[in-house]
Amino acid sequence: MTEIRNEHCPIHGGYNSRRNRETGKWARCWGCVDAEIKELEAMERQQAQAAEGEKLLARMIEESGMEGRMLLSSFENYTAAKQAQANVLAACRAFAESAELDGGKNIWLIGPPGTGKTHLGSAMVGHFIRARGIPAAIYSAREIVRMLRASWDRKYDPEVETESQVIDRLGEIGLLVLDEVGVGFRSDAERIQLLDVIDRRYKLGRPTVVLSNLRADDVKEVLGVRAFDRLRDGAEMHICNWESHRKGAQ
Template sequence: MQTATVSDTEQRECTDHGQYQSHRFFGQHWSNCPHCSEEQDIARRLESETRQRKERQEKMLRRSGIAGRFEGARFENFRAVTAAQEEVLRAAENFVSCFECHQGGGMWLIGRPGTGKTHLGCAMVRGVIESYGMPASICSARGIVRRLRASWRKGATETEEDAIEEYSSDALLVIDEVGNGFGTEGEQLQLFDVVDLRYQYRCPTVLLSNLNVPLLRVALGERVFDRLREGVRVLTCDWASHRAGVRGDRAVPSLPPG
């Protein structure tokens, strides 16, 4: 293999860095300003790192569970008109801005349907992914159970342990629709497997539910409820449905205090 050898040198001028020694290689090929070359190398490396970081974020967003009408859900486009809505929005934003992946605890957003809980949950998931480059996801409680049970089928490509580990390793897990058609002993046990491992890892978990706190205790079961309530902040979304003005729905009566 032929190697490069320096055959000549000359003094050259760089408009940005002044004079430098240029070396001729293989005929008429001369080396460029070493400072410019270093800056170009740094720029290419930064560009590559930025591209890789964006690709990782896009991959995490694809598996995050953010889909359909909530693909564009962000804090910036959450409609906060009342003081109560503003308070919940600020709390969700602060949760992400002060996020630590092993801080434990979490947040519960409870209230009537259509108040924007899922919107805020998706915004929190997106915020953790985009701000910290950490995996985060949102899934319904029934969706978690369905996935775990799918692993029991013959020929399943994923084991139950793999699914539990993936849910448990997300920096943030938002569990949506907690209590909707959920609450059998088998479902509670399976959800406990996910929640308990996250509890051991001290990974924050966010709950979204139409139920108040006493009814959540019944739906989740004592063991799941006990794990999730440690260090949690409970916020009530007690305002009219955002969809009411569009569909002409009547306002749902206020939930009992939780």
């Protein structure tokens, strides 16, 4: 009793359509139905991939060491009132856009507080993560020491990275910004831990950014000669000696 009739699909040509006994409707072209299913599946795959990408991005941001206003600091919202600021901004942007993961290039920003060093460091981290999809992080020297110390002091806490996990992560991450280099280390042990990180990056040629309120000579004193030399090698130096933004903005 099944009713069948011949139909013509402009895309797939002739086909036999069956009439559904309950609904009374004639079946559509199988080729068309099939194509719609495939399209839906592709859309779902795309959505799943986008969601996966979002998750990855959120995770990279979470593990970037950025917090508060650092998350809002970009090249776009860095105002360059002076030519020297425009030059440093351009250098940081170029570095973030082109530094290769094995290129052995570093960049230093030296100057007094409030000159936007942390802002530009955060912008470089943000660019690596958002535009290049490469993990990057910014930590003050003191924070790194604290992370390493947490792993020395821990009883057993799976949430806390071990010392060698910290060294591996920071030693290998795509871009590492060392902020507030020069705030004193309390022991040679702490200095040696940081040297392990710097040494690993140096061997891999990973780009590293050094931000400091100290003059280069004093950074050498604080970091020790070996860490200093590795960070200086292949580095461009920029002096930020304009007026503090905190003071300048009213």
